[in-house]
Amino acid sequence: MPVATHPHSRPPPRARGPLPFGAWVWVFLLAIGQPLDANAMGLTVVPQAQACPREANAAPALQPLPEQAAQRIADSQAAAGRHDVAWAWLGSPTLRYPHRALGSPTHAASVHALVRSRSGSWQVVELRLPLHRVYEDRVPRIVDIDRDGSEEILLVEADAIKGASLVVLGVGHTAENGPALVERARSAFAGSPFRWLNPVGVDDFDADGRLDLALVLTPHVGGELQLLHYRPPALVPFARALDVSNHRMGAVEQALAVIVQVQGQRPTVVVPDMTLRALHALRWDAPGRWTELGDGMPLPDRIERLLPQPGGACATLANGQSLRVTLAP
Ligand SMILES: [Ca+2]
Ligand SMILES: [Ca+2]
Numbered sequence: 001m002p003v004a005t006h007p008h009s010r011p012p013p014r015a016r017g018p019l020p021f022g023a024w025v026w027v028f029l030l031a032i033g034q035p036l037d038a039n040a041m042g043l044t045v046v047p048q049a050q051a052c053p054r055e056a057n058a059a060p061a062l063q064p065l066p067e068q069a070a071q072r073i074a075d076s077q078a079a080a081g082r083h084d085v086a087w088a089w090l091g092s093p094t095l096r097y098p099h100r101a102l103g104s105p106t107h108a109a110s111v112h113a114l115v116r117s118r119s120g121s122w123q124v125v126e127l128r129l130p131l132h133r134v135y136e137d138r139v140p141r142i143v144d145i146d147r148d149g150s151e152e153i154l155l156v157e158a159d160a161i162k163g164a165s166l167v168v169l170g171v172g173h174t175a176e177n178g179p180a181l182v183e184r185a186r187s188a189f190a191g192s193p194f195r196w197l198n199p200v201g202v203d204d205f206d207a208d209g210r211l212d213l214a215l216v217l218t219p220h221v222g223g224e225l226q227l228l229h230y231r232p233p234a235l236v237p238f239a240r241a242l243d244v245s246n247h248r249m250g251a252v253e254q255a256l257a258v259i260v261q262v263q264g265q266r267p268t269v270v271v272p273d274m275t276l277r278a279l280h281a282l283r284w285d286a287p288g289r290w291t292e293l294g295d296g297m298p299l300p301d302r303i304e305r306l307l308p309q310p311g312g313a314c315a316t317l318a319n320g321q322s323l324r325v326t327l328a329p
Helices: 021-031 067-071
Strands: 043-048 085-094 107-116 122-128 133-135 141-143 152-159 163-174 178-186 197-203 212-217 224-231 234-242 258-260 268-272 278-285 289-292 303-309 312-317 322-327
Touching (some): 043 278, 043 312, 067 085, 085 122, 107 152, 107 163, 107 178, 122 178, 152 178, 152 197, 163 197, 163 212, 197 258, 258 303, 258 312, 268 303, 268 322
Parallel strands (some): 178 234
Antiparallel strands (some): 043 322, 107 122, 107 133, 141 152, 152 163, 163 178, 224 234, 258 268, 268 278, 303 312, 312 322
């Protein structure tokens, strides 16, 4: 299948100088708290008094967090699942891949998970990487990507020669040894050492009834939003959009893009541009093209975190301000 690209040609690098007049109008409107309609179907951004809440996690954990998870690598998160992966976390800190994209040259050499065996008992299993690989990541993402009732774990793996790849791990079962973490699929490697990627999330972006993955390849240097089909053993890109970013070099925070649902529409990816000072809203529409909703909505400061909210997102800026981001239906 041909890979479709963003209809916009790559523009010249954006200068970090003064904002154009139009952008100042947006900033002024933000300052006085007026909603901003980028267009009739686009983004609305308004300041809000309260800080952005972390994603609501109403469901109780399947199991208590295992004691071993306290040994997870610094600044990483243990993630909770909902079905057969109760918890997943990153372990075995190593300095063997000295890339500081996430602020520290320490990365994980193993992933661990508390999974349900065929007999119904819970067991901690682990997967250790070979010496030329690490998990260049701080948060496992648990999702049943193929909707078969068993959850998968999504992680960014990095190779000493080929750079980063998004990998999907599943829970395999053998009669002799019980459950184990096994590789189901992975994306193409970024191509060279220290080229990184940051996942966006999972949704059915092309409305074929099957979940797809979204990531930003090389978010620090000409980031490319990719939508990928889950086709084990590969993750196969089917759409690309240029000049976006969902990470600031050296920051631990990886949450800078969200997937927004509007009833009757395909999912929309809200993602900053390369300057992290404006938001794009991109939707992959039939028969295979991007629809840009709210072209480059300017923000009054650099974005540091973007968390999902019903119908939109909550943005935290470097100046501490919180913004409510809404995608108009
Ligand atoms: Ca599954
Ligand atoms: Ca799909």
